[in-house]
Amino acid sequence: MQLSDYEIVAQVKSGKDANKAFRELIAKYQERLYWHIRRMVVNHDDTDDVLQNVFVKVWKGLANFREDSNLYTWLYRIATNESITFINKKKKENNIPIDDEPYHLQAGEADYLMGCDEIQEKLERALLTLPEKQRAVFHMKYYEDMKYTQISEVVGTSVGALKASYHIAVKKIENYLIEN
Amino acid sequence: MNKKKENIEEKELLKMAPTLFSLERINNLKAPEGYFSNLADSVKNRIENETPIGYFDSLADKVMDKIEKEETKVIPIQKRNITRIISVAASIAAIFIIGFLFNENNRKEVVASNGDYLENLTSSELDEAMDYNEMDELICYVDFGEEFNEELYIENSINDIDLDFIPDEIDEYLSSDYYLDIEF
Numbered sequence: 449m450q451l452s453d454y455e456i457v458a459q460v461k462s463g464k465d466a467n468k469a470f471r472e473l474i475a476k477y478q479e480r481l482y483w484h485i486r487r488m489v490v491n492h493d494d495t496d497d498v499l500q501n502v503f504v505k506v507w508k509g510l511a512n513f514r515e516d517s518n519l520y521t522w523l524y525r526i527a528t529n530e531s532i533t534f535i536n537k538k539k540k541e542n543n544i545p546i547d548d549e550p551y552h553l554q555a556g557e558a559d560y561l562m563g564c565d566e567i568q569e570k571l572e573r574a575l576l577t578l579p580e581k582q583r584a585v586f587h588m589k590y591y592e593d594m595k596y597t598q599i600s601e602v603v604g605t606s607v608g609a610l611k612a613s614y615h616i617a618v619k620k621i622e623n624y625l626i627e628n
Numbered sequence: 629m630n631k632k633k634e635n636i637e638e639k640e641l642l643k644m645a646p647t648l649f650s651l652e653r654i655n656n657l658k659a660p661e662g663y664f665s666n667l668a669d670s671v672k673n674r675i676e677n678e679t680p681i682g683y684f685d686s687l688a689d690k691v692m693d694k695i696e697k698e699e700t701k702v703i704p705i706q707k708r709n710i711t712r713i714i715s716v717a718a719s720i721a722a723i724f725i726i727g728f729l730f731n732e733n734n735r736k737e738v739v740a741s742n743g744d745y746l747e748n749l750t751s752s753e754l755d756e757a758m759d760y761n762e763m764d765e766l767i768c769y770v771d772f773g774e775e776f777n778e779e780l781y782i783e784n785s786i787n788d789i790d791l792d793f794i795p796d797e798i799d800e801y802l803s804s805d806y807y808l809d810i811e812f
Contacts, residue, residue: 471672479664483655483657492659496670504675507671571648591653618648625645
């Protein structure tokens, strides 16, 4: 039987079967977090690196995790911050201005789009034109079907600003799909 | 209530982006095969190989402490060594200079006052000098300055031999066996 988020946190904090509980946490969230990170970082190896860092941080921080926020949104927040930090670091290393073009243009996208049909590839290419943070918001809303309040907790932006950001992203994608 | 909200959002999406709305919301992207089955182990390895918590917080202090210790150990010794080397070199140089000047002064003094040297000696100094030098050597030295003339010294020695032997002394000498030991 799968443990609830509350039970996982309680077990890790108590130290009893902490490793087992943490493994369960990884199994429960790895895929969702992987795709959340990969939508921003694009490259698989980079995604793997960031994702492992995320879980290491979760392991270290779980003892101090305050249950006033949701484990789910806390994990997404760490993943988002780690991804953005990673992208900014890479941009800096490659002398790309942080607010300039998306990082994936340097990371390569051939592997990323492998396995997509024509329409899906178009959609993914449209998504790649968005800035990383906007892409993350679109992913959480469109694919993960998260509520604006939850996304707001993850990215630390007001619900109003998030709605505006999402609508802009949707318009951009729609235009791309029509033009291409 | 939530369903109503969702419907509103869906209607908004349909209105804003009909093409996007018509697409299936499926993630067709692929992760490498077997990736998720090994992730927990990879994370565990990474956690085990991680540097201890707070390691980097205290690293700078540790390094600074080490540098300070090294400085107190090494730098004064180096400075002390340099000071020692300089003082030894200065001492050696001073000894050479003083030695050179002293010899130079003595030499000049001897050369300058060579002729007057014995004249200026007091009687006690003369007696002392006699103890160290044979009189003939001294005379030769005085006559010819610094250069000791060995030939003249021998000639003077021969001349000084007393040849006024008493005949009895000659007979005694010849009758003795002493001359038999002389090899020619």
